[in-house]
Amino acid sequence: MDRISHIFRSFYAIRNLSNKEGLPTNAVFGFASMLRKLIRQYQPDYIAVIFDGSEPTFRHETFQDYKANRTEMPDDLAVQLPYIRKLCEALNLPILEMERYEADDIIGTFAKKADQEGLQTVIVSNDKDMFQLVTERIKVLHQSKEDILFDSAKVKDFFGVLPSQVVDVLGLTGDTVDNIPGAPGIGEKGARDLISRFGSLDNLLANCEQVERKTYRESLQKHREQILQSKELVTIDTRVPLQINWSELQARAADISRLRDLFTGLGFQSMLKEYESEGPKVESPPSFQTITTRGQVEQLIKELSKQDMVFCYLELDHEEPMLARPLSLALAGQQTGWIARSNDSSLTLTDFRSFWEDPKIPKVLHNSKAVHVLLAREGIPLRGVEWDTMLMSYLIQPNRSNHNFEEITFARLEKTPTAAPDQRCVLTRDLFATLLPGLKELKLEKVYREIELPLAEVLATMEWNGIRVDPAVLVQMSAEFEKQIQVLT
Structure with a gap:
């Protein structure tokens, strides 16, 4: 689960909410509501909330202007971040973070590892960059008015290319939010059309003289290195050196005592009652x-x-x-x-x-x-x-x-x-x-x-x-299969 995208969404979706001391609580409340709905609906075996580190990442080392045009986080949101961490801790949600890497990279690393081990993975994020991680066992959940679960087919319908081609499109379009330049003059539709036609960014750059549209062709020819660097910047690193211990990520019940202290201070009385009512009513042992x-x-x-x-x-x-x-x-x-x-x-x-x-x-x-x-x-x-x-x-x-x-x-x-x-x-x-x-x-x-x-x-x-079988028929079938195997090999 990508923490930051949901925090911003909650902050701007819910306004003018604070506790009796005047502390803004809208982002915490929205994030808490989202977590509660998510866990109740999907009941995961394993779960983790991914935080960004506080230091510059390896992408800043590669490209000094990476995210250079981002504005400062609003004070009313920044003051809520410690409470969001406390919320995750009270809900017994593992928190993962590592300096020099972004949340996307940690998510990608864990998703790929889970995929290799045959586990079904749902990445909860509204960031289109996550589409590049989608496989048969990895899906991306966009949460809005109506939740959308993206598999490969849904990515193709929505984004116009296969998951394996997403980074090629993003390399061309760049990202204004992260200050990634991409190919000047080539928008999202143009990028999708080019990648769909040529199959990959490498093949497009190798055959850019075949592009009929002059502005596209000249952009590809003049900004080749910038485009390749942009692709590198948007590519999620799935080799973050974090030790993966699935037992530490097992879904656990909330710590009602800690949740009570936190929610009482924040003024979330109704949500607290919901959590308390959902707890198992376990009687004393006979x-x-x-x-x-x-x-x-x-x-x-x-x-x-x-x-x-x-x-x-x-x-x-x-x-x-x-x-x-x-x-x-x-x-x-x-x-x-x-x-x-x-x-x-x-x-x-x-x-x-x-x-x-x-x-x-x-x-x-x-x-x-x-x-x-x-x-x-x-x-x-x-x-x-x-x-x-x-x-x-x-x-x-x-x-x-x-x-x-x-x-x-x-x-x-x-x-x-x-x-x-x-x-x-x-x-x-x-x-x-x-x-x-x-x-x-x-x-x-x-x-x-x-x-x-x-x-x-x-x-x-x-x-x-049991099942009644005819041994003679099985022996006959075995002999026939042996003949067919010999013919095929």
């Missing part, structure tokens, strides 16, 4: 008792039938349910919990059959499909599943690559689960409390109940039943 006998199991199931909701955590020794064995089982209501099976327990899943197959006992668990398969191996149907926190997480954030228990618990609750089954059962409850408001806000409850939850049971049945 007290757990250990179940060791079948008689206790019978009493437990009677108790569970009285609960409004039963939170379940079933630990397996293998990620594939067809190969797994149960290691431990913990169950919890709102006030009381039970460690129903541990590693050294003589109790089996069959002892809890009447609990699993009772549709009137509403159950909440993580990865119901795996539990369906495991119980099917014991001849036990799983009924009464109301909520599956894995499916809820997937619906809320479908672009996330991993929705396993440890990943989601850390991402949503900032907690790393221990091996204790009672703690994991409580975390299942807390995950549910955190995910349910998001599912409701996105209006995905119907999708969850009518599509995703029934589908999990169908997929589990398919996995348990």
Whole structure:
């Protein structure tokens, strides 16, 4: 996220806003509103706000007049910058900056690294220079009255050339804001037409005598070095020597205490209430008792039938349910919990059959499909599943690559689960409390109940039943493929 472009936009879009001491707060408020909307809408796995350094950059060393005509930042905006940094810190947003490099270069470096590692990246900036970074996995988000997400096709439609040609166009047009000269007399439309025709700036300069328009042709011939330098100045450096540690950029929940102090001083009471209301309402953990006998199991199931909701955590020794064995089982209501099976327990899943197959006992668990398969191996149907926190997480954030228990618990609750089954059962409850408001806000409850939850049971049945194959046909197909490979090679 490019901080500076959004700060200026907020400053000029919102006027005459200050706290009771008279401190201007319009830029901070606008930036805070933008961040809140952005994070709620996209729910990123990783996020960072990029700041410009305070010293001249390597571009100033190359071109002394770089940004020479920029006016001083208005005092009413400059005084708000420290509060914008405090805002990012209170929101637990990592801040990245490095002297001698601009924010664009840091963004480009991280985006390229993410692209190489197969991560989807969204650059939040209204700067057209960012179009040069767009790839299949890197997109640019322009925020205005209507957000526009630019992929390669959208860049071509909007800017007239492919992302790989953007720097060539910018090298010709220059940039009056940054005092980059470009090619005198060649505007944006002319630059786009020339690059579209010749394919690249190098090819254009090598064949500029073919340009029919005299003013264009003479500009290209007389200002060749200036044009090439302009291209160098607008090219984003994607090799900034910053160590990239993705774990440090993981999205985290806001620090409500710090946010409360900051927003109270700035007078953002309404926004503070919104953040406070969105925080997960996590109850105190129930007290757990250990179940060791079948008689206790019978009493437990009677108790569970009285609960409004039963939170379940079933630990397996293998990620594939067809190969797994149960290691431990913990169950919890709102006030009381039970460690129903541990590693050294003589109790089996069959002892809890009447609990699993009772549709009137509403159950909440993580990865119901795996539990369906495991119980099917014991001849036990799983009924009464109301909520599956894995499916809820997937619906809320479908672009996330991993929705396993440890990943989601850390991402949503900032907690790393221990091996204790009672703690994991409580975390299942807390995950549910955190995910349910998001599912409701996105209006995905119907999708969850009518599509995703029934589908999990169908997929589990398919996995348990398997697929009937004809080995003879497979052997025949293998032989035919071998012949085709030999012909092709």
